[in-house]
Every structure is written in structure tokens, then in C-alpha cells.
Amino acid sequence: MKKFAxxxxxxxxxxxxxxxxxxxxYLIGSALKGATSDYSEFQTDNSSYTSKTTQAGDFEISLLFLSAVVIKADGKILQKELDYVRNYFVQMYGKDRANNAFKLFKGIINDTSLSTQEVCTQIRSHMSAESRAQLIHFLFAIAKSDGHVADIEVQTIQSISNYLYINQASFDSIKAMFYDNSESAYxxxxxxxxDDNDTIKKAYRRLVKEHHPDKLAHLGEEHLKGAQEKFQKIQEAYETIKKERGL
Incomplete structure (x- = not known):
């Protein structure tokens, strides 16, 4: 268990x-059955972390907490959704690290005391806009993993997005990446x-700049796959509109 800590x-x-x-x-203490010396480093006050920049581990922990919120949103914990989260972590970190992540995830998903708003406030204070948008992309992927995004899941992700100060246009853009209809590309x-062609070209260039995977390089190569998928969706949307308009 010390390896887990x-x-x-x-x-x-x-x-x-x-x-x-x-x-x-609390969760690590429960997992280690009272081995407080192994997790006391987490009992910190606000002044000890306000100046720290986001590291890969910060993003990883944020994913676990917010994934649990979305999975529980519709009142049922589906195995497909759990499998998606687990497979995502296996692909990014390898089996051993994913196993450790899920020891923690089991505790998070059963915890009813933690405030989503408080968690999002902490994330918002220390994570860049690009990284926060990537969290929303991942949460929609979890919701879609069972083949259907329930209305309550959309509402939950919308609330998380609001807490993270992601503007509505960006939220709608990410959401559209998980729906296949004639309006999605736009x-x-x-x-x-x-909108005219010039407006669309300018929008495309802006989004390419904002969501380029290089902006998430500080999170490590394991997190770039999700960023590349989102970036590809933007490119595919532009190609769809170009073909439709004969550009």
C-alpha cells in the first residue's frame, strides 16, 4: 500500500x-488503513499551493474527481463508463499506474461529501483555459461511452463548465464534437x-491556435492524445464546411 501513497x-x-x-x-488514509505518515503531505493549507503550476498529476487527479461527478449524474454507475475511464488511464499511464488510480477512484465515486463547485474553484484557480477545456472534452467522452449522452449528464457537464469559467461558445463547440448532425460542424x-466564408475562416484559425496540442505539452505526452482528438475534430469540421460551400 505504501507504493500507492x-x-x-x-x-x-x-x-x-x-x-x-x-x-x-482522507481517501488515501482510508486506503492505507490509518497509515497517516504516508499521506500527511496532503493536509495542507491554501497558502502552500497558490503559486504552483499545473503538473501532470494535478490534471490526472482533476480527471478522477470530475469523472466521478459525471458518472454519478444519472443516478446509476454503468460499467461501460467505468471501463472507459479505466481504459483511458491504462492507455495513458500503463496498467500499474491505472490500477493505483482506480484504487483512489473507487473512494472518490463513493464520496458524497465533496462539493463539485469547491473542486472546480480550485481547478480554475490553477489550471489554464486550454487544460480546463480538455477536461470538458474528456467528460463528454465518458458520457458518450455508453452510446448515449443523457440530458442529466449534459446538464452536469454544463455546470462543471460554468464553475470552471469556460464560456458558452467553447462549451457548445466541445459538446458538438460528440453529436453527428448537420449543425455540428458549425x-x-x-x-x-x-456567417460568411471569411468569418468561418477566421474562426477556424482562432480555434486552431487556441486548441493546438502544443498548448498542453506541459501535461506530458500521455495527455496529448485527447488534445489531438479535439484538434482533429476542429479540422474535420472545417473540411466539412469547406466541402459543403465549395471553398
Whole structure:
């Protein structure tokens, strides 16, 4: 079990403080059955983490907490959704690290005391806009993993997005990436069918700049796959509109 504590402590910066850190301390303490010396580092006050930048571990922990919120949103925990999260972590980190992540995830998903708003406030204070948008992309992928995004899941992700201060246009763009209809391409580019070609080109260039995978390089190569998928959706949307308009 000490290996578990060592894993969770590696690469975590600001997530070790605030409400997330307090929850981590409790959950790790429960997993280690009272071995407080192995998790006391998570019992920090706000002043100890306010200046830390986002590390890969911070993003990883944020994913686990917010994934649990979305999975529980419709009142049932589906195996397909759990499998998606687990497979995502296996692909990114390997089986051993994914196993450790799920030891923690089991505790998070059964915890009813943690405030989603408080968690999002901590994330928002320390994570870049690009990284926060990537969290929303991942949450929609979880919701879609059972083949259908329930209305309550959309509402939950919308609430998380609001807490993270992601503007509505960006939220709608990410959401559209998980729907296949004639309006999706325009929504992804944050434009409408009535916009002229020049407006659409400018929107595309702006989104390419904002969502380029290089902006998430600080999170490590394991997190770039999701960023590349989102970036590809933007490119595909533009190609769809170009073909439709004969550009």
C-alpha cells in the first residue's frame, strides 16, 4: 500500500492543497488503513499551493474527481463508463499506474461529501483555459461511452463548465464534437450557417491556435492524445464546411 501513497504523491502540485487535497488525505488514509505518515503531505493549507503550476498529476487527479461527478449524474454507475475511464488511464499511464488510480477512484465515486463547485474553484484557480477545456472534452467522452449522452449528464457537464469559467461558445463547440448532425460542424467552429466564408475562416484559425496540442505539452505526452482528438475534430469540421460551400 505504501507504493500507492508514493504514486499519488508523485507529480502532484496544487492538487495537494485545498478541498481536493483534503479529500485525497482522507481517501488515501482510508486506503492505507490509518497509515497517516504516508499521506500527511496532503493536509495542507491554501497558502502552500497558490503559486504552483499545473503538473501532470494535478490534471490526472482533476480527471478522477470530475469523472466521478459525471458518472454519478444519472443516478446509476454503468460499467461501460467505468471501463472507459479505466481504459483511458491504462492507455495513458500503463496498467500499474491505472490500477493505483482506480484504487483512489473507487473512494472518490463513493464520496458524497465533496462539493463539485469547491473542486472546480480550485481547478480554475490553477489550471489554464486550454487544460480546463480538455477536461470538458474528456467528460463528454465518458458520457458518450455508453452510446448515449443523457440530458442529466449534459446538464452536469454544463455546470462543471460554468464553475470552471469556460464560456458558452467553447462549451457548445466541445459538446458538438460528440453529436453527428448537420449543425455540428458549425457549432464546433463556434459559427452559424448564416456567417460568411471569411468569418468561418477566421474562426477556424482562432480555434486552431487556441486548441493546438502544443498548448498542453506541459501535461506530458500521455495527455496529448485527447488534445489531438479535439484538434482533429476542429479540422474535420472545417473540411466539412469547406466541402459543403465549395471553398
Amino acid at each position: 508514493n504514486w499519488i504523491g508523485a507529480g502532484i502540485g496544487w492538487a495537494a492543497g485545498g478541498p481536493i487535497g483534503a479529500a485525497l488525505g 457549432q464546433i467552429l463556434e459559427v452559424s450557417k448564416s
